[in-house]
Amino acid sequence: MTTIAGQQQETIKTTPILISFLIAGFIGLFSETALNMALGDLIQQFGVGSSTIQWLTTGYLLTLGILVPVSGLLLQWFSTRQLFIAALAFSVTGTLIAALAPSFSILMVARVIQAIGTGLLLPLMFNTILLIFPIHRRGAIMGLMGLVIMFAPAIGPTISGFLIENLSWHWIFWVSLPFLVFALVFGIMFMQNVSVITKPKIDITSIVLSSLGFGGIVYGFSTAGESGWGSFIVIASIAVGFVSLFLFSIRQFKMDQPMINLRVFKYPMFTLGLAAVFIAFMVILSSAILLPLYLQTGLGLAAVTAGLILLPGGVLNGLMSPITGRIYDKYGPRGLVIPGFSIIIITLWNLSGVTTATTAVTIVVLNTLLMVGVSLVMMPAQTNALNQLPKDLYPDGTALMNTLQQVSGAIGTAVAITIMSSTQSTYMQTVSDPNSASAIPEALTAGVQNAFTFGLVLAVIGLVISFFIKSVHLAKEEAPQGKVVENT
Template structure:
């Protein structure tokens, strides 16, 4: 039997300090997610591990998020806002400290998992809290600020970490993050308020197991496809187990009176369309984030730090545009942002599918920046509009499912893009007369990147078709 504990609502909610606490913690948490990517080459040498092994620092992080985020909706009904915020920051601080001191690869991997627990608790909590403390007519601008954090932090991660590695060592990537996490925790302790209602629903262990096997299996299967190949037994079996577990999980949720994730949220059409738009856009983002650095380094011959600088303007532009698109969403609704956003993405992905080893860096910066403009016009408006249609009691379920599927779409987009790139690269090398010629390596990778961007182009076209059905949701405040 569930117990309802009503949170004290008589105190005025201090929205600005709460939002600042979340934005600070979210920024440094998501910066941490991509900052280590530039150090992977050094870590292979330092810990004497293989390239597939070192990728577990990223795969393990994504896998933890894929397992934990679906459970976040349940956790938000058992623990109050303040408790979950403090838990998330404590995990982030512990993980970051262990990572900074890590004497071995296994310890560093453990630290990354602990860090991911902190991020996995924080992101759904941040979205859910914003939906609760801001009225509908202000959510676009607020979600825009969150978009600035969510898109800007991962974008500058590789550039700043490249600078750190050039002058210090990989340990300092974590030491730099630690004071910001500590400051976020202190801010949360002082300013964070409880804004949710605790219902303490019954915990269904089987649902948690099926969710873990389902989302975890799919994320792991797709994430490991790049290194093991699609024909690998481990890849096919984990994806199959994931799909079966996910189907059983969905059936169980539909039959339960108090499900772990209430799938009735999918009956709200604008939420479902927003979910699909975000899912497809995140596939484009993550696939582009792995293809462009490879192209810049192998195709154009840039150093890692220089490649990071080339991608920095697009990331900054995306972050700065997110608050603007948020305000435009509040004024005009989603359709006239999402629809042209997908059109811009389609045009830029088409241009990126025609890059060569002679393409100028300025042109790459231009194409990447406009691609990120299209992304900013789709992501937060589609997400906010979809969540706006849900009643308040379904906010935790909506934010949990949306954040979970972003992890899944990221894993799928990345693995499919890498697979297409590798296959096209192999085909190209078979057609050249002298495969041992070093100049052909860059040309072959560029050919692979071209085909992989066509995959992104197809995804964006599907998104454009969906955008025609998106309309504004104006719900009544409860």
């Protein structure tokens, strides 16, 4: 137990706080990834194309890309309890609407509401962990978070496949709802305020520029799947996004109290770690949407079978997180991140050669290796990046880390689907009989091959970056001001 002098002290019980975040994060990520297995059914039920159905994922990420940058400001305006309860309230509301959704548009609205909850929860979770746990324990705690959070996307496709086969996709959300309600009640009972509320000045111009910047980039990349990369709306959206971010950055450096303090980029390990996480997240989210489509359409497997094939990799990813966290605490990030990207490269090379004759066992092995590689990269790179920041920059660092993760996920998903769809169209134009039973699976598989090649290029860039990442060694930190930290 660490004691800080002060007139009024409050005991921070770290275990209930950690449990509250783990339950909420687990269910949030479960409902996000579980829906991927239902995309094939949703395309048929709602009568939309793959480029449109991807908005259930990219629209979710677009909302996060707009909201999460503001989270650094929100963390300084509202207490930990207020933000946690608000996040869970949005998640519960969005999940209930999704469970009842009769159409694509209603489901899309529900996903946006869910994303607001996640957008509030993620930065709050990481900022709180940084405040209540000392630097020498963060690797293990991040690993524990990874164990629980990574297990959600692991079992998500399997459970959703079973639900789709026996009930309907609506039950993906009905199953999630009681757990979210429990997380909300548990948080109301045990969540404590650990942050210092400073209420900095709200700069509307910065909020507008941030929203236009991150939102424009995500929207432009996402729309490219339907409109094509040469369309005016795509080019204009991406251009507006980059120009807005440029103006946003200039404004932040000139402000005494910036919305997001971009001086975090002067810390080299933060910048390199952010780049590594950015790439890893692009790879994992693009793979998470490509593999279910390939397994169901390319190989003609049932949803529940496809979910079982993806299960071992996700489970192993979760089980490895505490191990990688403890290795990081002892030896630093390089011995994890470099082998991680190497494994990802080897796996994506093999996935870029899948065919309609590839066996299910091969996909199990390749997906498992991919998940192992990702687990070696994500938590160590993220923890090392945030560890280099001083305490006053934690809200800014976590806001940027989570924002760019979501933006990278949206870009990776959009580009992968665009590559897959365009290759499909080109392939169908070359076949002699487009109506043959084998044409559609072969066309989609060709698209998946090219999409995984895109991921392979990203992984090579990540490997180059990983050689420059070094371990961060800082002195042990004190507890939050006026608090007593009880690490149980």
